Amino acid sequence: MAVQFVMRIALFLLLTYGLVEEASVAASPAIAQPKCKDMCGDVKIPYPFGIGPADCYMANWFKIVCNKTNVTDKAFLPSIDMEVLEINISDPYGTNSYYYYEPGLIRVKMPIISSSNCINQSSNGVDISGTPFFFSSYRNNFVSVGCDNLVTMNGLDPMVVVGCKTNCSNQKLKDKQGTCSGFNCCQTTVPYGIQVLNVDFGSTQRNSCKHAFLAETQWLNKTDLSNGFPYLDYVPVVLEWTVPNFTAFDFKEIRARHIDWDSTSYGAKYYYCLYGYEGNPYLSPGCQDRNECEDQKRNRCPDKADCENTEGSYTCNRRKSRLKIAIIVICTSFGVLFLLFITWWLYKVIKKRNKIKLKKKFFKRNGGLLLQQQLSSNENNVQKAKLFNSKELENATDRFNENRILGKGGQGTVYKGMLIDGRIVAIKKCNTVDEGNLEQFINEIIILSQINHRNVVKLLGCCLETEVPLLVYEFISNGTLFQYLHEKNEDFPLLTWDMRLRIATEIAGALSYLHSAASLPIYHRDIKSSNILLDEKYRAKVADFGTSRSVAVDQTHVTTLVYGTFGYLDPEYFQTSQFTEKSDVYSFGVVLIELLTGEKPVSSTRSPECRNLSTYFVLSLKENHLFDILDTQVSKVGNKDEVMAIANLAKRCLHLNGRKRPTMIEIMMELEGVQKVSSIQPNFEELEYIRNEEMEPKDEISISESSCLESSTASSSDVLPLLSIKSI
Numbered sequence: 001m002a003v004q005f006v007m008r009i010a011l012f013l014l015l016t017y018g019l020v021e022e023a024s025v026a027a028s029p030a031i032a033q034p035k036c037k038d039m040c041g042d043v044k045i046p047y048p049f050g051i052g053p054a055d056c057y058m059a060n061w062f063k064i065v066c067n068k069t070n071v072t073d074k075a076f077l078p079s080i081d082m083e084v085l086e087i088n089i090s091d092p093y094g095t096n097s098y099y100y101y102e103p104g105l106i107r108v109k110m111p112i113i114s115s116s117n118c119i120n121q122s123s124n125g126v127d128i129s130g131t132p133f134f135f136s137s138y139r140n141n142f143v144s145v146g147c148d149n150l151v152t153m154n155g156l157d158p159m160v161v162v163g164c165k166t167n168c169s170n171q172k173l174k175d176k177q178g179t180c181s182g183f184n185c186c187q188t189t190v191p192y193g194i195q196v197l198n199v200d201f202g203s204t205q206r207n208s209c210k211h212a213f214l215a216e217t218q219w220l221n222k223t224d225l226s227n228g229f230p231y232l233d234y235v236p237v238v239l240e241w242t243v244p245n246f247t248a249f250d251f252k253e254i255r256a257r258h259i260d261w262d263s264t265s266y267g268a269k270y271y272y273c274l275y276g277y278e279g280n281p282y283l284s285p286g287c288q289d290r291n292e293c294e295d296q297k298r299n300r301c302p303d304k305a306d307c308e309n310t311e312g313s314y315t316c317n318r319r320k321s322r323l324k325i326a327i328i329v330i331c332t333s334f335g336v337l338f339l340l341f342i343t344w345w346l347y348k349v350i351k352k353r354n355k356i357k358l359k360k361k362f363f364k365r366n367g368g369l370l371l372q373q374q375l376s377s378n379e380n381n382v383q384k385a386k387l388f389n390s391k392e393l394e395n396a397t398d399r400f401n402e403n404r405i406l407g408k409g410g411q412g413t414v415y416k417g418m419l420i421d422g423r424i425v426a427i428k429k430c431n432t433v434d435e436g437n438l439e440q441f442i443n444e445i446i447i448l449s450q451i452n453h454r455n456v457v458k459l460l461g462c463c464l465e466t467e468v469p470l471l472v473y474e475f476i477s478n479g480t481l482f483q484y485l486h487e488k489n490e491d492f493p494l495l496t497w498d499m500r501l502r503i504a505t506e507i508a509g510a511l512s513y514l515h516s517a518a519s520l521p522i523y524h525r526d527i528k529s530s531n532i533l534l535d536e537k538y539r540a541k542v543a544d545f546g547t548s549r550s551v552a553v554d555q556t557h558v559t560t561l562v563y564g565t566f567g568y569l570d571p572e573y574f575q576t577s578q579f580t581e582k583s584d585v586y587s588f589g590v591v592l593i594e595l596l597t598g599e600k601p602v603s604s605t606r607s608p609e610c611r612n613l614s615t616y617f618v619l620s621l622k623e624n625h626l627f628d629i630l631d632t633q634v635s636k637v638g639n640k641d642e643v644m645a646i647a648n649l650a651k652r653c654l655h656l657n658g659r660k661r662p663t664m665i666e667i668m669m670e671l672e673g674v675q676k677v678s679s680i681q682p683n684f685e686e687l688e689y690i691r692n693e694e695m696e697p698k699d700e701i702s703i704s705e706s707s708c709l710e711s712s713t714a715s716s717s718d719v720l721p722l723l724s725i726k727s728i
Contacts, residue, residue: 029279029288031089032056040066041073046089047283048243051075058243058282061132080128082108085236089272089280104241104270105136109234110214115146115201118209125154125198126214132242137192139238141217145185145225146210154198156191163200164188185225190214242270243282276312359390359465366464367438374446385449386461386472392420393463393470397427407480409530409544412468416475424475425460430468445471447522447545455510457533457543476533476541485529485594485631497637499538500595501646501675506540507532508668511588514542515581515664523579527587528568528601529594567601567613572658582658588667589653593617596647598631614654621651645674 031046032038036056038045050056051064064084065076075084085107110126128134144151144164152163164186180187199212215235273279273287281287292298292314293307301307301316303324308317363369396417397404404415412430419425448459463470481503484492495503507527514522526544533541568590570583590601593613601613610616620629626647627635637643649670655661662670 029285030283031280033283037066040064040075040084043075043084043086045075046087046280049087077106077108079131080108080133080239082110083234084108089282104272105139106133106239106241107216107236108239110237111234112211112213112232113197113199114212115208115210118211125196127196128239129195131195132244133239134193134195134241135190135197135214136238136240137190137194139217140190140214141187141220142190142212143180143185143187143215143220143225144210144212146208147184149186149208149210150202151210151212152200152202153190154200155196156194160191162188162190180220180225187220240270274312362467363465365438366466366469367442368464370438370442371445371462371464374442385445385459388461388463388470388472390463390466390470393417393427393466393472395420396425400429411544423460426473426475428471428473430471442469450520451514451522453510453513455506455540455542456513457541473543476543477536478534478538480530481532481534481540481591481594482529484534485598486600494633495538495595497634497642500634501642501671503532503534503538503540504592504595504646505668505671505675507542507588507591508664508671510540510542511584512664512668515584521581523581524584524587525579526565526568527584527591528565529591532591565601570658571656580658581663582661585653585661585664585667586658588664589650589661590614592646592650592653596631596634596643596650597629598633599629617647618651618654621647642674645670 030038031044033047033050033056036047036053037051040051045051045064047056048058049062049064050058051066057063061079063078065078067074067076076082077084086105087107088105113125142153142162142164144166146166147168148166150163150165152161156162165182166184166186167182168184170183197214201210201212213235214237216238219236271281273281276290276292277287278290279286279288289309289311290298291309293301293304293309296304299307299314299316301314306316306318308315394400396419397415400415404417406414406416406426408414412428415427415429417425417427445459445462448457451459457476458474460472460474462472479492484495488494511524511527514524522545524542524545527542531542531544533543535541568587570579570586572586573579573583590613593599594601597613597617599613599616602611603613604611606616610619616629620626626644627640630643634643649662649667652660652662653667
């Protein structure tokens with residue numbers, strides 16, 4: 001609104017300024033007598049010249065006859081029998097100087113004088129004596145055309161000789177073609193006030209045709225006569241004229257002056273308007289003030305806006321100019337600003353529209369339609385999952401600043417962020433996704449939305465309108481179990497036996513819930529210590545359900561491509577591609593071994609036969625070297641029965657036959673029992689029976705008699721296969 005208001009004011013000022021200027025322009029003064037024609041064809045007829053009745057012209061000398069032709073009307077001056085091309089009363093501006101005065105002029109067609117040798121011989125001369133007209137000395141030149149021609153003017157003062165000579169043999173003159181400088185054409189000036197033109201042809205070539213004439217200087221400058229005389233009967237000539245027996249009006253003497261033509265035989269005066277005035281000094285009201293501001297050529301002001309007309313002159317009004325410049329600058333500035341604003345606004349609109357389209361494209365590509373179907377389905381309780389917008393999560397992570405990265409994995413990068421309500425969250429930015437894996441990216445959202453367990457990481461929501469999906473979890477502050485077991489430093493204190501036993505129980509409880517208590521059985525498929533988070537009270541939280549699968553109640557397994565992490569992968573699943581709940585049990589068994597030994601699932605520091613922790617643990621247990629490989633925090637436990645119970649539980653979880661592994665409910669109950677009845681002595685006979693049963697060749701891999709605890713080596717076929725499967 002402000003821009004429009006300013007532009008309206010500026011437009012009003014400009015219009016007002018234009019109206020004032022327009023009002024100051026006086027009407028053009030009349031050039032002819034009232035009711036008399038002032039034009040004949042393209043020729044203006046000013047008084048004292050006139051067409052028609054006697055009162056239209058001052059004297060018969062100035063009578064103009066307008067002849068009708070097929071092309072255009074032509075003006076003739078009967079007093080000198082010549083066709084008129086232009087009549088000019090006065091032109092005080094002239095052509096050579098700004099203040100140069102030029103008297104009244106009349107341009108006419110004058111015949112060409114030719115020698116007797118020419119086929120079309122014209123008159124011998126031109127005589128306009130006795131009339132108020134005479135040849136202009138500064139507007140005309142005397143011209144001679146023909147080879148080796150010497151032409152002079154007759155009838156002048158005996159002391160004055162006017163003429164020129166041509167030379168057709170001088171090569172230097174020929175090179176100056178178009179200048180009429182001597183080769184076949186010569187020219188010279190004429191005296192002032194002559195009214196008679198007679199010529200004398202003199203030549204070394206008596207039989208050649210020669211021409212002589214007076215011609216307007218401007219016409220000569222545009223015409224090339226050096227290569228031969230063009231077929232012309234007439235050339236333009238400028239005449240000056242005077243007014244006899246005319247007494248100037250008194251009011252004209254203020255604005256007009258006269259010149260006495262004493263040098264002419266006619267003896268008369270010529271009236272003209274002073275500088276700064278225009279009009280006809282021979283007509284009432286005579287000379288009128290000229291508005292020099294109308295034509296930039298008539299004033300020296302830098303701009304028309306600066307010019308202010310005065311009587312007979314003008315002034316350059318700088319204040320007026322500054323006002324107009326200020327108005328122009330203001331209007332231009334606001335125009336530019338308005339244009340920039342429109343451009344910026346259009347850019348924002350287009351950018352916003354493209355951003356919305358891009359978000360819709362990402363939402364569809366990232367499985368948003370699939371998630372909407374799940375949200376509208378009654379089969380899955382996913383209403384608690386919030387759909388975050390991309391702007392909110394960008395602000396939460398400081399545009400996904402590298403300083404906010406908590407960790408990177410096979411499925412994506414996790415950032416720490418703070419929502420607008422102050423909650424600290426973990427935002428998982430998934431890796432590049434293709435359309436064939438949409439279900440996998442949506443799977444974690446659907447599964448975690450069904451889970452409500454204190455030992456499972458809670459999913460707060462997701463964002464699918466970005467290039468890759470974003471999952472928002474509750475933030476677990478104390479890192480992963482892997483860090484506490486294998487990256488021991490000041491940031492990760494040692495875990496006591498009681499803490500390890502409690503963590504194992506909590507993990508078992510979470511998996512038991514997933515397998516049995518959830519609305520649909522859920523197989524995690526990637527249980528490992530790095531997917532077990534610890535909160536501020538060191539309580540276990542099972543995380544990373546990106547590869548998890550839910551199954552129908554009557555299903556016993558899912559058949560998929562093999563996913564998992566080297567060291568945790570169930571060999572039976574690797575061989576059959578059928579993942580069961582017992583496959584999660586096997587992975588949990590590896591985590592139990594980590595809690596007992598503090599060793600990594602795969603380590604290059606161990607012998608080649610024992611790089612796999614499962615093989616290393618089973619052989620150690622078989623050879624009664626269990627307490628040699630236990631972690632320090634475990635080996636110093638007073639009640640060794642608890643340790644043996646957990647070790648044998650882990651061994652059962654690692655059974656190569658999945659059907660002989662305990663269920664997660666059984667594992668949870670045994671772990672809870674160990675916690676509650678820690679004083680009971682272990683049943684060594686039962687343990688020995690379990691050991692012998694599980695080591696039968698028909699149910700498990702063949703193990704070499706040489707222990708990996710000793711220096712001897714074993715064949716690679718006698719140990720658990722080292723599976724190199726990346727975490728997905």
